[in-house]
Each structure stands twice: as C-alpha cells, then as structure tokens.
Amino acid sequence: MDPIAEAHRQWSARWPDHADHMAAVTSVMRAQQLLLSRVEAALKPHGLTFAAYEALRLLAFTRSGALPMGKMGVRLMVHPASVTNVIGRLEGRGLVERRPSPDDRRVVLAALTPAGREVAEEATAALHEAAFGMPGLPAEQAAGISAALRAVRVCAGELSDS
Template identity: 85%
Template structure:
C-alpha cells in the first residue's frame, strides 16, 4: 500500500492533496482559452470551495452537540424570537429553505425534545415550531462552540469578514435574493 497523501487540515467531500492550488490552475487554463471569463470562473469556484470548507468546520464544531448547521440555525432562529415560536412557513422563509427541509429539520429536533409543533392559537391552520427549554440550552451551548471556533474563520479580521459579507451581498442582490444595501 502506498503512503497516504498529505492533505489540507480540513476537507469536505474528499481529501485535497497538498499541491498547487487547483483553482489557480483552472484560472490559468481559462485565461488561455476564455480570458474574459477567467476571473468570474475562479471567483465562483473559490466561493463553492470556501462553502465546503466552512460547512465542514462549522459542522465539526456542532457535532459534539448532535447538531447539523441546518438544525442549529432552526434552534437559534426560534431562540431569537420573543415568544420562542414561529410559524413553520416563516421558519422556512427566514432560513431560506424549502418547506420540506423545514419539516425534516423540525421533525428531527422534535424527536430529541428540543422543539415542539403545535397549532397556532390565532389560526388553527398554522403550525408553530416552539423551542423547548432543552432546545434553548442546547442553542446556547452550540452558539458558544461556534463562537470559540470563530465560525470557521479564525484567521480573518472583523474587517475582512465584513468585506466578504458586503461582496457576497452584491452577488445576492444581483441574483434577486435580496434588495438594497447590507445593514
């Protein structure tokens, strides 16, 4: 059997050999063939790879708490509300996910006693997701873990993180996901 290949510290979807940057090589190839598109190709490929890496690091911080990032987001969203409840449709809209994904995540959290589903007292057709005391406690513990992991961005300054947010906001506006300037 051959020696294991040295890999990056954090990987997602398979190990990446410790070699020249594949995105830089793709940019070089693109520049030779389609130079007017090379920078955008490298930008989108970089964003996709960064998303894989960040998700891997965030989920590693959440794993000891038995949470995926999607489940954490749902718990944190409910914990942020004044009453600890939101209609299932609003959970999906605020998390920007399909209703089926919300049903799946809330169902798994409900099985663990972290969330309850109940009818709305104002409209029986509306189902509310409600965080339980155990869910609140876990949301706080998981938030502390993400703070300690610096959300997978320990080497960025706050200014660099804000610059990334602004740049990606421009992409989101261009795609019609949001409007206006970032707050």
C-alpha cells in the same frame, strides 16, 4: 499549487472573458465546503447539523421561542419540506415541539423547548469559540466577505440594490 489558480490560468488561455467569474464561483464553492466542514465539526458534539442549529437559533431569537413553520422557511431561505425535516429531527430529540397557533389553528408553530434553548446556547458558544470556522480572519475581512457576497445576492435577484 492552488488548483483554483491553475484553473484560472487555463480558463484565461481559452476563455479570458470568463476566467475571473469561473475563479470566483469556484472559490466560493470551495470556501463553502471548508466552512461547512468546520462549522459542522463544532456542532457535532451538540448533535446538530448547521441546518438544525439555524432553526434552533432562529427560534431562540424570537420573543416567544416559537414561529410558524412557513415563516421559518422564509427566514431560513429554504424549502418548506426542509423545515419540516429539520423540525421533525429536533422534535424527536425533545428540542422543539410542534403545536397549533392560538391565533389560527391551521398554522403549525415550531416552539423551542427548554432543552432546545440550552442546546442552542451551548452550540452558539461552540461556534463563537471556533470563530464560525474562520479563526484568525480579522472582523473587517469577514465584513468585506459579507459585503462582496451581498453583491452576488443582488446580481442573482435575491435582494434589491438599495
């Protein structure tokens, strides 16, 4: 039995105008739990959480391997305290270092170390091997999921509809 389908049936009997939205939210939340578990399992051998991986990968995408901590928060869509926490853990492992910006000494940069770049590449290969937790899902369906969730982000006001 699918618990979400049963919840949808129950909701439909009581609040039919809201049943589809409830099932959609519950499905997204459950899928997030499943995917995070699978992604974290692929990253565990590299000693990374998904948040740490995202920070390393973001830095690896830059030309210089460094970004201001504030800009990282914006790009990762997380609170600045979360960036500070993740960067602190990565710094403790020698994967990232903090340094003042040469352009503005008030700005702190997070900079990828050679060891950090190596771990980022290895972890990326592991996620590719694990199909980001969705093995067997065709690319066109993955693209459809992204498009549907973009619509949710637009409805939430995070993005414009254009």
